[in-house]
Amino acid sequence: MTLINNRESLIKSAINDKNKRGREYILNIFQKAVMSVLPRNLIKGKLFIKDGILNICDYKKELKDISNIFLIGGGKATGGMAKAVLKRIPKRIQTGVINIPERIVKKIGDLKNIEIIGAGHPIPTKKGFDGTKKMLYLIEKAEKDDLIICLISGGGSALMPYPFEGISLKDLQELTDLFLKAGLSIEEINIIRKHCSRIKGGQLVRNNKADFVSLIISDVLNDPLDMIASGPTVPDKSTFEDVKQIIEKYELREAIPTSIKNHLEQGYQGNIPDTPKKGDPIFKKVRNFIIGNLDLAVESGIKLAEEYEIHVKKISTSITGEASEVGLKLLSKLKSANKPIMLIGGGETTVTVKGNGKGGRNQEIVLSACRKINELGIIIASLGTDGIDGNSDAAGAIADYSVIKKIEEKGLSINEFLKENDSYSLFKKINDGAIFTGYTGTNVNDIHVLLSI
Incomplete structure (x- = not known):
């Protein structure tokens, strides 16, 4: 090659x-x-079935104890990751949804029972929103004896948009464009993204009942789990106060769309719950593994x-x-x-x-x-x-x-x-x-x- x-x-x-x-x-x-x-090289050896036991990094469970396996996720590498997962455990994935950059959908090809959504990057799109909504449906549908495999890689923040009610996709697009031009670090961008989203900052697993295993390819320096794709499956360390400081640092308050400004003001005042933190029971059945960096x-x-x-x-x-x-x-x-x-x-x-x-x-x-x-x-x-x-x-x-x-x-x-x-x-x-x-x-x-x- x-x-x-x-x-x-x-x-x-x-x-x-x-x-x-x-x-x-x-x-x-x-x-x-x-x-x-490359995903195929990273997942090889990390995911396999041996003696009737499904092994995913340190997660191990007998196949007979798993009713259904669902596959979800988003990122630039997620298409290749999904291909690799299907190759390692063929016929075991019931269904799934992944969001990947629109321009590579044809390159990934048909993934059988996995729906591929061509989403926008770096500017989020409605297709990305729709795909994320379908992922949330699968999470809510999964029962306690099911398994959800979540594939996360760089680009997932833009590819899996799901803003709070009252924040339009258009305003989210304007916000993203503003950040890209203002020179914010990826950490600063993701802190703000997490507090405008219903899935980022650990909130993707809020209604999860199943075993939940995330395989992650890191695109963030030093591999902070809460920053990769804005950390949809891990406890969040940042707060609304951090958001406020970043916006003041770059003097962005007047440039931010009104709906987002109003939402953040509610957060500053404590009228909106902050993102879930370490120790929150929603993470009890969640395992996160970095497989590449x-x-x-x-x-x-x-x-x-x-x-x-x-x-x-x-x-x-x-x-x-x-x-x-x-x-x-x-x-x-x-x-x-x-x-x-x-x-x-x-x-x-x-x-x-x-x-x-x-x-x-x-x-x-x-x-x-x-x-x-x-x-x-x-x-x-x-x-x-x-x-x-x-x-x-x-x-x-x-x-x-x-x-x-x-x-x-x-x-x-x-x-x-x-x-x-x-x-x-x-x-x-x-x-x-x-x-x-x-x-x-x-x-x-x-x-x-x-x-x-």
């Missing part, structure tokens, strides 16, 4: 053999890292990198900050190290949108670093493991002195493109740099690889 669609052209575009080899190493590492966190992907990449006889150093897998600043910091870290060396890490940066361009945080990281690439043998690359970077169809980008030369030959200004958040357009103009994978079927944040040879 070839993950990177334009792999060969990216390698051939390098300025010399050394850089071609360096690009090849990095693209191979990206492929290895992403493959390690960024660390696993990075470690797989490092294992391959070590075969290239280049000194490899793992940097942080919790890199945050403004993407345009992170690119320069990463490059500085590389230049200060003794070469040859490869740095591998990852995280989730943010882009405060000020222009009307096309691109994403990974492309912006790489383009910002291009301002300081002034020698051969320096390569920087950043990839979104879900295969989609921002509002573009690229997964990320890779750059070295070859890219710099092409930018200069075209007379393009890196700063002007960064100002417009238009990294994708620059890489397109030089026909080099952008990495294309299409949807990968997983999502564990972004991977950064830097090489000095």
Whole structure:
């Protein structure tokens, strides 16, 4: 399987053999890292039937004691997760509903008795709302001797919208768009989302009677269960007071839609119950298991990198900050190290949108670093493991002195493109740099690889 669609052209575009080899190493590492966190590879060994006993991570139960098994969930990786579950326990799932990005529904194909809902991401849609409503119906329908398997991955917050009564889907869409442009961290966004939703922040299981097992692929740094897809099946640590502080921090009160503002005011005053906390009896029959994350992907990449006889150093897998600043910091870290060396890490940066361009945080990281690439043998690359970077169809980008030369030959200004958040357009103009994978079927944040040879 070839993950990177334009792999060969990216390698051939390098300025010399050394850089071609360096690009090849990095693209191979990206492929290895992403493959390690594909749902089919993560669920293998985590879910199986042996001697009449169903094993799901540490959850074990005799099949004869389970009346029905239902499958629900949402996220960018949930389609692949559902496929893997059906393969591991064929003929055991009675029915189910999953919400996945609309653009990958055809790629997932028919899942027999599992209804696939093509929902919106990053902006929630009515289809997502309808799918979530069907999940709630199955949860309420399930009895105490049933089992619900819930599949959760990054993107689930937008793909499973279910706002409180009085908050319209249109207002929720406006709120999401506001957050994306204001530069809030994913943790801050999810805290507000949880307090506008009837299922987030542990509320999905409020009416559950069955055994409930969640399999989770984490796309949040350090894997906080209450933040992944806004934690629909786990106790919530945040409060309405936290929401108030975030809104004040970014001065968003006047920009928030009226219905949401009114709802939050009721929460601040204690007129609406907060999200369920640790110790709430609704979690008594719920088990949550993280089966994949960024660390696993990075470690797989490092294992391959070590075969290239280049000194490899793992940097942080919790890199945050403004993407345009992170690119320069990463490059500085590389230049200060003794070469040859490869740095591998990852995280989730943010882009405060000020222009009307096309691109994403990974492309912006790489383009910002291009301002300081002034020698051969320096390569920087950043990839979104879900295969989609921002509002573009690229997964990320890779750059070295070859890219710099092409930018200069075209007379393009890196700063002007960064100002417009238009990294994708620059890489397109030089026909080099952008990495294309299409949807990968997983999502564990972004991977950064830097090489000095």
